[in-house]
Amino acid sequence: MTLRIPVLRVGTAPVLTEDGSELLLPQAMSPGAAGYDLMAAIEAPRVIPPGRHDRIPTGLAIAIPDGYEGQVRPRSGLAFRHGVTVLNAPGTIDSDYRGEIQVLLINHGTEPFVVERGARIAQLVFVRVERAEFSEHSTLPTSARGDGGFGSTGIKGD
Template identity: 55%
Template sequence: MKIRIINKSKNTLPAYETLHAAGMDLRADLDERVMLKPMERKLIATGLYIELPEGFEAQIRPRSGLAFKHGIGIVNSPGTIDADYRGEIKVLLINYSEQHFEINTGDRIAQMVIARHERAVWEEVETLNETQRGEGGYGHTGIG
């Protein structure tokens, strides 16, 4: 699938790092370094603008290495970029650790997965079909 992209950043285009990777790394595009304090969140620019085909979204997800090694996550994970959005892709990072975290231009800050989606059409009814689970919600199957 081809996706139209404008790259106003100082970085190369996002790319799949391995043959079977689902996501492409997004890199920070900053005028100056950003220091993310503990429990602080900031919107980090990428300098990328995309035009997705109708019926697709771009999901912005945390990078597992940043989460494990530094406690860096994404507040609205996964973030969604809709097919009709034409603004710059920005990533809302949060620092869950107790240490300051420095972000520089070119740093890999998130991953982007392109996914197909459906549009639902509601059908209002009085009852729903029964299932074995029924109304069992949070924790209904026990601990763990």
């Protein structure tokens, strides 16, 4: 199934880059890619110093169909080469949100990272959302794990 996603260009950055090329709509970079790359819609380069973060606009607002969410996820190449990732990964775009998609990038690296206009900064993955109904109980069903958390299952593959 292919989701149909209406897109609106928003923000103040011009659609065309200095070389005359257009800021692209999100696109999958290979036939099997799960994510659609998001580009930085900024007028001038931005520097993110080590240990700091910045909110980078994409210039796009979208209408996600009911029953889905958009997850803003890091790009593995940025994380591996520069230590740059999405701060709140995965960021959630709800189906009823109509504002501009913005990406919270954080630099975990040791060098300042420069975000250029048109740079592919994150990827957008669409995920089906299940609705839940909560009901209060005096006890919960037992499980083998119980209430163990925070490392209770160990770290070795014994």
